[in-house]
Amino acid sequence: MATPADKLWRNARLATMTGGGLGVVEHGAVAATGDTISYVGPGAEAPDAAEIIDCDGRWITPGLIDCHTHLVHAGNRAKEFEARLEGATYEEIARAGGGILSTVTATRAASEDELIATALPRLDQLIAEGVTTVEIKSGYGLTLNDELKMLRAARRLGDVRNIRVRTTLLAAHAVPPEYRGDADGYVDLVCREIIPATVGLADAVDAFCEGIGFTPEQTGRVFAAAVVHGLPVKLHAEQLSNLNGAALAARHGALSADHLEHLDNAGIAAMKRSGTIATLLPGAFYFTREERRPPVQTLRDAGVPIALATDCNPGTSPMASILLAMNMGATLFRLTVEECLRGVTINAAHALGLELGVLEPGSPCDLAIWNISDPAELVYRIGANPLHSRVFAGQ
Numbered sequence: 001m002a003t004p005a006d007k008l009w010r011n012a013r014l015a016t017m018t019g020g021g022l023g024v025v026e027h028g029a030v031a032a033t034g035d036t037i038s039y040v041g042p043g044a045e046a047p048d049a050a051e052i053i054d055c056d057g058r059w060i061t062p063g064l065i066d067c068h069t070h071l072v073h074a075g076n077r078a079k080e081f082e083a084r085l086e087g088a089t090y091e092e093i094a095r096a097g098g099g100i101l102s103t104v105t106a107t108r109a110a111s112e113d114e115l116i117a118t119a120l121p122r123l124d125q126l127i128a129e130g131v132t133t134v135e136i137k138s139g140y141g142l143t144l145n146d147e148l149k150m151l152r153a154a155r156r157l158g159d160v161r162n163i164r165v166r167t168t169l170l171a172a173h174a175v176p177p178e179y180r181g182d183a184d185g186y187v188d189l190v191c192r193e194i195i196p197a198t199v200g201l202a203d204a205v206d207a208f209c210e211g212i213g214f215t216p217e218q219t220g221r222v223f224a225a226a227v228v229h230g231l232p233v234k235l236h237a238e239q240l241s242n243l244n245g246a247a248l249a250a251r252h253g254a255l256s257a258d259h260l261e262h263l264d265n266a267g268i269a270a271m272k273r274s275g276t277i278a279t280l281l282p283g284a285f286y287f288t289r290e291e292r293r294p295p296v297q298t299l300r301d302a303g304v305p306i307a308l309a310t311d312c313n314p315g316t317s318p319m320a321s322i323l324l325a326m327n328m329g330a331t332l333f334r335l336t337v338e339e340c341l342r343g344v345t346i347n348a349a350h351a352l353g354l355e356l357g358v359l360e361p362g363s364p365c366d367l368a369i370w371n372i373s374d375p376a377e378l379v380y381r382i383g384a385n386p387l388h389s390r391v392f393a394g395q
């Protein structure tokens with residue numbers, strides 16, 4: 001007789017996400033001992049437990065993971081959205097000093113507490129959809145102190161809610177106004193002061209490699225500094241143009257390359273070699289009315305794992321719904337239901353360098369329990385939320 005667990009969810013249908021697919025177990029059960037999964041499998045063989053929860057045949061998936069967000073920021077860009085409706089482009093607005101820089105002004109003016117207060121409704125929306133791990137980037141401070149403020153706010157969000165927060169330093173998001181015309185000078189500051197100061201506060205380093213962001217040479221310098229300080233890298237790459245950013249990221253062993261609408265075959269081959277995850281962000285594609293789709297079929301053929309995320313940000317993806325990101329991944333990028341689900345669980349975990357996003361003994365007991373009769377319903381509905389309940393670290 002196995003030792004009793006603390007909690008047992010029984011009478012459930014499981015999508016364990018193990019074995020390369022959905023890993024379905026009918027008549028299944030999940031047990032937790034402390035904050036960790038201690039049993040996954042047929043209900044008939046489940047251990048006894050101090051507390052037993054009858055799931056009435058509901059589906060259990062791993063808690064969902066949003067692996068690319070800019071959740072912490074002040075203000076919004078509704079007026080810029082209106083200007084874009086009148087015909088202005090995202091790049092024109094950015095070059096005229098609006099866009100990212102208007103959020104930088106608002107974020108610099110906000111206190112750490114204010115950043116937490118404005119981020120909480122967005123975080124709560126993700127939590128309400130079963131998200132148990134979220135990545136949050138800096139990148140709207142662009143000074144040492146303001147980037148630290150954003151990262152601290154992000155970390156503190158993980159103290160005030162039951163959620164795992166992974167922080168990413170995105171100091172190389174835009175050239176700040178005080179360095180206008182001197183992007184290299186700003187990159188020096190990022191490499192010499194900001195990256196060293198964020199060790200222990202950032203889990204990874206990201207950059208925006210783009211005509212309106214940083215050149216591949218500048219991005220490479222940021223990556224080199226990150227690697228020296230033991231921080232893994234990821235990259236906003238090939239969103240608006242092809243600068244071979246994904247291949248550059250892959251050469252630095254990047255966890256993920258994100259966006260990728262303009263990714264080419266050489267970039268895909270490089271990502272395959274380095275095990276870099278392709279994180280697709282259909283919310284930004286939709287909101288900017290991008291016409292070029294990421295090369296999903298070629299990524300698939302090459303065996304590059306795909307993650308999906310909200311990119312929740314005020315400029316190009318004002319969306320805090322992981323379920324909508326899944327629906328958009330299917331409708332706009334033609335991902336399968338299985339790819340959408342793997343994209344917000346196991347592959348999203350790998351995009352963060354984490355071993356979770358599966359129902360497996362030894363994994364953190366993060367569960368999403370759903371009022372659905374088939375996993376496809378999680379992808380199919382628009383604007384609906386069938387979450388029944390959510391478990392974070394066994395609670």
Ligand code: DI6
Binds near residue numbers: 099311
């Ligand atoms: N790509 C994006 O889609 C966001 N950042 C980036 O590098 C947009 C950020 C913003 O417009 O505020």
Ligand code: FE
Binds near residue numbers: 068070236311313
């Ligand atoms: Fe982004």
